[in-house]
Amino acid sequence: MSAIISDDPALLNIPMIHRFLSEESTWATGIPLTTVERAISNSLCFGAYEDAQQVGFVRIVTDWATFGYLCDLFVIPTHRRRGIARQLIEAVLAHSDLSKLRRFTLVSSNASNLYEKFGWTHLQKPESYMERYFPTIYQQS
Numbered sequence: 001m002s003a004i005i006s007d008d009p010a011l012l013n014i015p016m017i018h019r020f021l022s023e024e025s026t027w028a029t030g031i032p033l034t035t036v037e038r039a040i041s042n043s044l045c046f047g048a049y050e051d052a053q054q055v056g057f058v059r060i061v062t063d064w065a066t067f068g069y070l071c072d073l074f075v076i077p078t079h080r081r082r083g084i085a086r087q088l089i090e091a092v093l094a095h096s097d098l099s100k101l102r103r104f105t106l107v108s109s110n111a112s113n114l115y116e117k118f119g120w121t122h123l124q125k126p127e128s129y130m131e132r133y134f135p136t137i138y139q140q141s
Helices: 014-024 033-041 084-096 112-116
Strands: 004-006 044-050 053-062 067-075 103-106
Touching: 004 084, 014 033, 014 053, 044 084, 053 084, 053 103, 067 084, 084 112
Parallel strands: 067 103
Antiparallel strands: 004 044, 044 053, 053 067
């Protein structure tokens, strides 16, 4: 069975997204609900749905013209290994506002093989990239 993929923000289950990101993800542990809500409202988001239940999510930060950053992609554990992450990425890449971006980045510690199937590669010029990175910012009081 294929999931239904939608970019309709009204369908997003914000409490479920927050729970997964704050409690189960390796990259956003402890993220506050208000931060998730603000991130979603300022991004293009896609949900994956089966039987009217949200089972997956991905968020794109973009200027809608030249740059995009794919982040927060997840599928809940009970629905993994069924191609839902692939469906989410396919929907993202098919979206008319994203298909002509000059640079589309992401960060992944465990799914490089999946993303490589869709054309992502390791940085061509890693020496050109810089970052400010605070991995435990949500655990600080």
